[in-house]
Amino acid sequence: MSQHHIREIIETRMPSDGMIATGIKGVQMFRATEAVPCVPAVYEPCIIAIVSGGKEAVLDGQRYIYDSSQYMCCPMSMPVEAGTPDASPENPLLGLYIALDPRLMTEISIEMDAAGHRIPSAAGSAPSIRLAQWDDRFQDALLRLVQLGASATDTAVLGDARLRELYYAILRGAAGPFARRAFAPGNAIARSIADLSSKLGQPVSIDDMASRAGMSRAVFHRKFKQTTTMSPIQFVKSMRLNHAAMKIAGGMTVSEAALDVGYVSASQFSREFKRLYGQSPRKWGDAQAINADLA
Template sequence: MKQRIKQIVESRITEDGIIETGIKGVSLFRVTHSIPCAPAVYEPTVVVILSGKKEAILDGEHYIYDNSQYMCCTVSMPVEAGTPEASSETPLLGVYISLDTKVMTELAIEMESTTGAIKLPKSSSQPPGMSLANWDDPFSDALLRLLQLCENSADTAILGESRLREFYYAVLKGDAGISARRAFGIGNEIAKSIEYLTLNLSKNVTIDELASIVSMSRAVFHRKFKQATRMSPIQFMKSMRLNKAAMKIAAGMNVNEAAMAVGYVRSSQFSREFKRMFGQSPKQWSRSKDIIENIT
C-alpha cells in the first residue's frame, strides 16, 4: 500500500517544491538537496514521508523520521526543521496534511461520547504535542483513499471533505491518537493555552494569566505544559517569538520590524536572545540563510 501511495505522489510532483492537491490542507512536497535545520513553527499537522528522511528538533531533542513513521503535531510548536540528508540520489518525498481544528474537535468529542469509543488513559500526565507514530492499516488505507482523489478533479471536489474526515479519524485512533484526542477533545486545556499564547505573542502574557484562562493552579499548569511541550511556558513563548522572528527575517523583513512584530521593545534584548538561541546575530542570520519556505 505504501508503494501505491508513493507512486501517486511521484506522478503528481516531479520537481522540487510544494504543490497543493485541491483538497483543503493537503500538499505534496519534494526536495533533492540538503536543507540544514532552521527555525520554524509547526502548526497542527501530520507529515508523511514516502522516501528519504526528515528532521525536526524540539528543545534539543531530534526527531528523525522516514517512511516507517509519520510525524503528528497537535499544537503549535517552535522547532528547528530541515532535510539535511536529501539529495538527488535520495530525494525527500512526502505529504503535508494540516489538521482542521474544527473537524478534529468534532471527531474527538464524538469518539469520547460514543459507546465503545477508545478512552483516554486515566493518567495525570499530559501527552506530548509532537510525536512520531507507526503506520497502521487504517492509517495507510485512509491516506491512500485520500490521495487517490487527486487523480480526478470531480472526485476531489465531491469527496475531498469526507475522505479527509476519514483520515483524521484514522489519526485519532492510531499511535498518535492519545495526543490528538487530548489536544482536540475534552481536557484540551494545554492546547487552548498554547493557542492563546501564539495569538498574543506581541503581548506580555504571564503564567498566572494562562493558568487562569484554563482554570488551573499555576503549579499544575506549569507541569502539564512542560509535559506537552518539553518547555516551561516562558521558554515556549521565547522560542516561539524568536522562531517567528527568524522566519520573518529569512523571508526578507527588516530585523527591527521582525523584533517588534513578536513583542520585543528593545532591539538589544532581541539581538542578545536571538544570538543565544541560534548562534548568530539577527543581521548575520539575514545574510547567511537561504531557506525554502513551507518545506519544514
C-alpha cells in the same frame, strides 16, 4: 502497496522541488532533492507523512528522525528546528503535510468517546511530538485522499469526507491516544497554546494564561511543562524567536520581524536571538538559504 502508490502520485504531480496544494484544505505535497539543515520553524497542528527519504525535527533538545516507516504527529503549535539533512537527487524527500483542524479532530474524538472508544489513561508527562508506525487504516485512508487530485469534481465532492476518514485513522492508530488527549475539549493547556500562537505580537501574562485555564500559576506552570517540555516563559520566547527567524529568512528586516512577534526593544531581541542561535539576527539571516516550506 498503498505507500508505493502514494509515492507514484507525488512523483507524477511534482516533477520539481517545492510544495503544492492538493485542492483539499490543509493537505500539501512536497518534494526536495537538496539537503536543508535543521533551522528554526514552527509546526502548527499537523501530520507529516514521508514516502521517500527522511526528515528531522528537534524540540527542546529532543531529536525526532522519521522516514517512510513512521509519520510525525504534532497536535499543538510547537517551536522546533527542522530540516531535510539527507535529501539528494538519488534519495529525494517525498511526502505530505496534513494540517489538523482542531474543531474536526475534537468532534471525531467526542464521537469516538460516545461510541465507547475511550482514551487510555496517561501516566506522567508525554512528548509534544509523537512518531507513529504506518498502519493499514492510515495508509489506505491517505491513498484514497491523494487519489482525489486526479479529478477536481471528486476533490470538491469527496475531499471533506476523505479528510475526515484520514483524521479518524490517525485517532485510531498508534498516535491516537496522544492526539485525542491534545484535542480533548477539557485540555486547557492546548487551548492556551492555540491562543498564544494566534497572539504572539501582543503582551503575554502568564498569570492571565493560568487564570483563563482555571489554574493557579504553579499548577499551570507544572502542567504546561509536562505538555511541552518547556516552561511557559521559555515556550513564549521560543515561539517568538522561531517565528522571527522564519520571517528574517523570508526577507523581512530584523526590526520588522522583532516588532511583528512582540519585541519592543530591538537590542533585547538581538541579544536573545544570538543567545539561542549563536549569531546576530542580521548575520544569521544573511547566512540562510532556506526552503521554509520544507522545514
